[in-house]
Amino acid sequence: MSPPRPHFLVLTFPLQGHIAPALRLARRLLAVAPDVLVTFSTTEAAHQRLFPAKRQQEEDGRGDGDGDGGRLEFAPFSDGTEGGYAGGSDAGAFHAYMASFHAAGARSVGALVDALAARGRPVSRVVYTLMLPWAAVVARGRGVPSALYWIQPAAVFTVYHHYFHGHAGAVAEHRRRGYPSSVVELPGLAPLAVGDLPTFLTESTDPADYFHAVFLTFRDLFDTLDREAPKATVLVNSCRELEVGALAAVGPHDVLPVGPVLPSGDETSIFKEDGARYMEWLDAKPASSVVYVSFGSLATMAREQLDELLLGLEEGRRPYLLVVREDNKAALTGEAEMGARLENGLVVEWCDQVRVLAHAAVGCFVTHCGWNSVAESVASGVPMVGVPKVSEQSMNARLVERGWRVGVRARVDGGGVLRAAELRRCVEEVMGDGAAAAEVRRMAQEWKRVVAEATGNGGSSYCNLVGFVDSARSVS
Known part of the structure; x- marks a missing residue:
């Protein structure tokens, strides 16, 4: 009787910035090892937003596979709520949600592991992202090894x-x-x-x-x-070459850089894209001419900040692509006024960022410096203007500016607003004709090459991931 196939259960918190790298890793595991199985799991509310077609299939009894011969399946877990966290400024409500997420999530994932085993698909390794410490406890209680997937540098x-x-x-x-x-x-x-x-x-x-x-x-x-x-x-979710010093100081753990893990095709998002409109717009622009501006899936944008962004971008006279999420639309002016102001740019609600950064027309990325965005930009060779706000974003901006020298960090005023003049200055520092801007662009291309080698067949990150899979195979 042949041993069971290695089966990875990949668990993640229900935010786009967590879901994207987790789902990418799930698909990457399948790519490096054709014999493995993967089950991807996030909360029920996020699952329904991500995979509405799969939800219909499940209701119709048509399964939850992903077209990989059943190698990748999707199975949500409960966070103890019907619709997930609704957002808002009430700290008490957020704390209550987190308590529910931890307690109900642990119970639900435990039941999921048991159900998979009963189906003849036993989990051989649980992989979990930052906000699920209980996942390791659940795995340990069932004799299953676990691994933390650290989705930051x-x-x-x-x-x-x-x-x-x-x-x-x-x-x-x-x-x-x-x-x-x-x-x-x-x-x-x-x-x-x-x-x-x-x-x-x-x-x-x-x-x-x-x-x-x-x-x-x-x-x-x-x-x-x-x-x-x-x-x-x-x-x-980084590579050895990007972080030699930090990896030497991580402590007693077995730390394996396996990234940056990028998508292998079209991505699934909890946000609705604006279709192909922005790609056609990019196709019409000269090489390295476009300023791409996006502050990620969480940051809110006040009217004052949007006005300063539009002013700085328009005065810079370069074509620009600006992402303003639907939940930030309150900052937008009326449609007629907005249209009159967009002489050089295009505003979209969301886009496939990896495709945008890979487009030859994009010459600069103005970013909040979330790690997904930074890693995608480095992998694409696009210089950055960093505008960090929360979490680890200032650390990431420091790496961009001082560690790899692939961008600059913008200064905000006392109210946290990036002013138009500062935006123009920073964009010029990475897209201008001066020697400093040329060096930033040269370094961006050099790190693009390094990351491609690390993640390609035989590269450091590739070999680390293969070794991780082999370790799961040896105990499955």
Whole structure:
């Protein structure tokens, strides 16, 4: 009797910035090992938004496969709610949702693992993203190995590790003094300004903070890693070549850089795209001429910020593609006024960012510096203007500007608004005719080559992922 095929259960939090890298990893596992099985799972509400056609198939009894001969399946878990988290500014409601997510999620995933085993599809390895520390506990209770999929750079993992292993007091003292430019030293890392540390470690430690539940989740996550025996396995969505120093300082865990994990085809999103309109628009533009502007799937945009963006982009006289999500449309002016202002650009609600960044017309990416966006831009060789706001985005911007020298970081005013003049200055620094801009573009192309080699067959990230699959095969 042949041994069971390796089966990976990939679990993720129901946000686009978590779903995208998790689903990419699921498909990448299938690509590097034709004998493996993968089940992808997020909450029921997110599942329904992501896969409405699959939901109909399930209701019709037609299965939940993905056209891979059943190798990839989709099975949601419950977060204890009917419609997921509704958003809003009520911290209490968010904290209540997180408590429900943790408790109900653990019960539901446990039942899912049992159900898969009963179907003759036993899970051989659970892979979970940042916000699911309980997934490792569920796996351990069933004798199944688990691995954390860290969807941020290794440098950020290292910061969190050292914070929760003896350095929280030093960070808290700097924060208490109110000096964001104060320098904190963590083992193995270059000195960091406190203001560049993840905001969940500098602001959300306060129980009154909106994201305090996120801080507690990260604390539990690193406590969970410490309990893994003989040591935790951590997959990082980065490559060795990008983060040599950080990877040498990550602590006692078995850390495997397997990225940047990019999509292998069209992506599934919880947001509705504007079709092919923007691609046709890009096709008509000269090479490296377009400024692409997107602040990701979460950031909100006030009317003042949108006005400054449009002013700076129009005065820059370069063609631009600006993403303004539907939930940010309150910042838009009337259709007629908006149309009159868009002399050089196109505004869309959402787009396939990887396709946009790969387009020859795109010469610059103005980004919030979420790690998915940064990794996609580096992999595409597109210089960046960083406008970080929350979480690890300032750390990512630091890597962009100082670590890899593929972009610049914009300065915002006291209210956090990127002004038009600053936007024009930064875009010129990466798209202009000067020697500094030329060097940024040269470095962007060099890192594009490095990432392509790392993720290609035989590259460092490719080999790490194959080794991870082989380790699951040996125990399945």
